[in-house]
Amino acid sequence: MKIHKILLGSVAMAVLPVLAVAQDAAEVAVPVAVPTDVVFILNSLLFLIGGFLVFFMACGFAMLEAGLVRSKNVAMQCTKNVALFSLASIFYYLIGYNLMYPLGDWAIEGVLSGLFPSVGVLEAVGIDASGADDYGYASTGSDFFFQLMFCAATASIVSGAVAERIKLWPFLIFTVILTSIIYPLQASWSWGGGFLSEAGFSDFAGSSIVHSVGGWAALTGALILGPRIGKYKDGRVHPMPGSNLTLATLGTFILWLGWFGFNGASQLAMGTIGDVADISRIFANTNAAAAGGAITALLLTQLLYSKPDLTMVLNGALAGLVSITAEPLAPTLGQATLIGAVGGALVVFVVPMLDKLKIDDVVGAIPVHLVCGIWGTLIVVWTNADATLGNQLYGIFAIGGFTIVASAAVWAILAGIFGIRVSEEDEVNGLDMAELGMEAYPEFSKG
Amino acid sequence: MKIHKILLGSVAMAVLPVLAVAQDAAEVAVPVAVPTDVVFILNSLLFLIGGFLVFFMACGFAMLEAGLVRSKNVAMQCTKNVALFSLASIFYYLIGYNLMYPLGDWAIEGVLSGLFPSVGVLEAVGIDASGADDYGYASTGSDFFFQLMFCAATASIVSGAVAERIKLWPFLIFTVILTSIIYPLQASWSWGGGFLSEAGFSDFAGSSIVHSVGGWAALTGALILGPRIGKYKDGRVHPMPGSNLTLATLGTFILWLGWFGFNGASQLAMGTIGDVADISRIFANTNAAAAGGAITALLLTQLLYSKPDLTMVLNGALAGLVSITAEPLAPTLGQATLIGAVGGALVVFVVPMLDKLKIDDVVGAIPVHLVCGIWGTLIVVWTNADATLGNQLYGIFAIGGFTIVASAAVWAILAGIFGIRVSEEDEVNGLDMAELGMEAYPEFSKG
């Protein structure tokens, strides 16, 4: 880093090579535009980088949740997070992707494409270089990889709220339905060219489409499950502190990192200077919103309780991230910070409110993903002139209504058929020993 | 994310800027092809991104292994992982890289290049912009960086299998031989233009060349060391559960993340639409195989033991990843899922089989990296029409035979000269106190 770009820019430009496209020196020109094949490559690269960053969010959720449950349920929380991501990978491929972006006989094609090489969502190996025009604006494989990660993130949101009392297999069956049908179907309304996109509903990277859907599914699950034993006893709230706050901090940082891919690559294109400048705005705004959320939660817990609360600060950062997700591009940095800050405040106020309603959300997924998902979707109207409050409310209600009904139906059916809650004895002993027969930290004495 | 690409693609194309390469509007054309300098940049960038992702796998291995050993050996496992990566960095540079890609007097040049700026594996600073043609298809520095990470990964595989009983320094000396000679020499047979590549042996990203080599070295080490005290006593297998399963989960997720670079950047080029589409296939397939492996291990442990086993699920994901590594490009998503699923099943069945043979592999490196490395290399014939079973077996035996002999010789020599196993007392007390004089978790009471 020799010196800053603004000062050096003109020098850098001056040394750029000049392309000789013709023999005649008079016709030599500095090329400006981006060749279409390069556009295709850069767009695909954006999806791949964004995709691996969002993939890492699966790890972030696992660490956050493993840190916020009690040690007797930690191995189960890890198991659920690995399994839900894996199931999302399989079922979004088999069913979800083609349901979200219908291409004809989606379901059959999706299933068949798994076994027969001639049918599938990916381009053939080694498509030729006759030009990107034949292949759309990015590789299908990169798009699938990126979209899959959004679907999986939706499922990750649910697992934290219903932790410490839900049975493993019913939870995983719910995950299958969520990732193969519920998420893709409603996502197609906005991102698959469906009625919400036509109505003008605006949700850039998924405050509603991803986060509130995960949040609604979590809320219906938490309601049908009921609170953990002892959480609300004798009219009082009994805190059940997380067993490992360094893991929760690690998970939050990983999620924050992944969010640059989540929001940034939702620009969907990196082949023009306008696109890359927009992605840059999104990165900066996403970070600003997280910072605003964290600091607000820190200040508010200091003011309200005289002691800052690390868990709230972590959830405040995540709240800021969810809040900016519906519109990370249009705001200025100051607006992004404020949007995130309101998100952080919402978490501080909604967490005790849920406790008053005896809704037991182990990790705070409902305030973070549902409440701030709605907040983020509404506040789009502040900075994006194309969005209207009516359209945003329309989207929130359509997505929320569908997800509530569908999730509640699935939870209820699972409860009716298998039961979704472990026995009282198993819950008291912890899911790790009861369902897995192992402990996350077998050597450390519990105090 | 306004709307999906397939629907918007034509619009996106329409707004692409048109390059004016000549005054006459009639001659204006949309450029399609990728300039050669851009190809060079994109190829190098692929190596750098792939390289830092594979670098992070060193952290993944460290966390996985630190989580799966008992707490009294955790600090040692961390020490070994940092040290082995560092030694790989130094000795692959000094000897290995030039041995793998012989450029003349490799050994001398390699050593000298360290001290004399005029000789070396890197381009000069600020190579001029007269055109990439003079410099091959990517920067040597990026290629070195990427290849180094593969060499280091091979060494990381060994440390888990021989954990909890091997002495630090003999292990590190083995690492030096492995990374400067054993790995590079056999890798040159396939990737340096040697006899295996000429014979038609096909191992895209190293199921055999990296993973089985690490696995064979681990197996010979585990055999020569013998099992941990008390592991096989009175004709029974005594489980020694890992001390920290959240760490093991973290390590698995990090390895999964790194594998996108491991397999994806093994495409070795990103400068055409065909290359980036292939990389996208690889990303998607790599993920699918991991998912298939994890879910299979989950289902099988549920079916066989009535309780899912988190450690098996984690190793199942890794098994899927190793299995797809020999051919991550050709399979469809469904085939990739199945290839990974078989890998996951192999781990579930091979782990108890090793215990019956009293081969004590602390973290499951042999089933994951050796058995699935062989499986992955064989199954290439299913999806890659250029591969034949004969050629694949030829490669497996050539690589395996050499690595077994070379590793066993080195282990035996080290055992003869220094002894490679700690004293019984040190093993019982734990390597942390015995060899390092410190504990990983000094404040937590052990139960």
Add this chain to the structure above:
Amino acid sequence: MKIHKILLGSVAMAVLPVLAVAQDAAEVAVPVAVPTDVVFILNSLLFLIGGFLVFFMACGFAMLEAGLVRSKNVAMQCTKNVALFSLASIFYYLIGYNLMYPLGDWAIEGVLSGLFPSVGVLEAVGIDASGADDYGYASTGSDFFFQLMFCAATASIVSGAVAERIKLWPFLIFTVILTSIIYPLQASWSWGGGFLSEAGFSDFAGSSIVHSVGGWAALTGALILGPRIGKYKDGRVHPMPGSNLTLATLGTFILWLGWFGFNGASQLAMGTIGDVADISRIFANTNAAAAGGAITALLLTQLLYSKPDLTMVLNGALAGLVSITAEPLAPTLGQATLIGAVGGALVVFVVPMLDKLKIDDVVGAIPVHLVCGIWGTLIVVWTNADATLGNQLYGIFAIGGFTIVASAAVWAILAGIFGIRVSEEDEVNGLDMAELGMEAYPEFSKG
């Protein structure tokens, strides 16, 4: 990975598509040069990738420090790390960035730009594609995002040294001053076109500008705070071992990963083959220096104390990274390894020296970031012919003198107004219960 590039390079070149820019086949030419819009995109992409890697260093610092403090102070250390990064994000935006790169009425503009969309550090949304020439050489948003992370890293360095005894809020106020004024002001001298860059001071990615500034601020803080209770009692040094060495190892690996972005993206450009080859050199050299530092610390602690010390090995790797940061481009791999090795040795010798001086640096931030920051800045003269010892000393003294005076003044004022040290009782009980009312590991018995 079919075969190595050097062998295949010519083939790869041969299949590159030929661009038809004119009707006449005789005029068809393979394009070589990089269009200016592509340069802009690649430069911005470098900042974004580098930026998210350096962002992740905030997590690395948090984990390192959380692992090296005693368990009673872990939640506080996490809180401080999340909060300091968030405050850096807000105040570098509000004040620091424009102070570092003055653009006119920086302070006012910075503040106003937060609330009024028309003023700001980011380009407008969707800048048009008429050509990158109008927008400098990369997007401002990407540059801001990248530069912010350097500012935040400086603040992260401080928190470890003053851990376990400083009050939360005075520390955070110091962070605000550091990130809005102290860091940006001195950074502008070198990177904003100020007097140090004009004088010929050379600090590529910030051995002095980032690391020694953090180190000086840490040193003044540690001196004014004084050592922890019981650390130097009865004329002896009482070790206070870190509570979780796996976390410290994780943090070190994450920092190592992030450093590829830190040093690599400080090349500031990726739009020519020369730039990407230089970035590749930097990646390889950065890794080599870390390896050299780690192995040297391992060998030295073995030789000096008969037992290798994991904490020293980790700090040795970090020392190598800091040492190479002032000039990661010019050295050969061998020189980089040696520069890092000296850094690793410095840590081994300086840590006990500080203890003799009763300077209590909890995590080793002063040896790693200050001492090796100075070492790295001086050794630039070995490999970079443009650097002179005089200029390097000038920069070290100018930056050091200013930072010492400014930091000491701020610490002293804070100490005078609020007091910066917690009460003896709170320190003994731990900051987690005293200031936060929570524990990081509430269930694990302390031994």
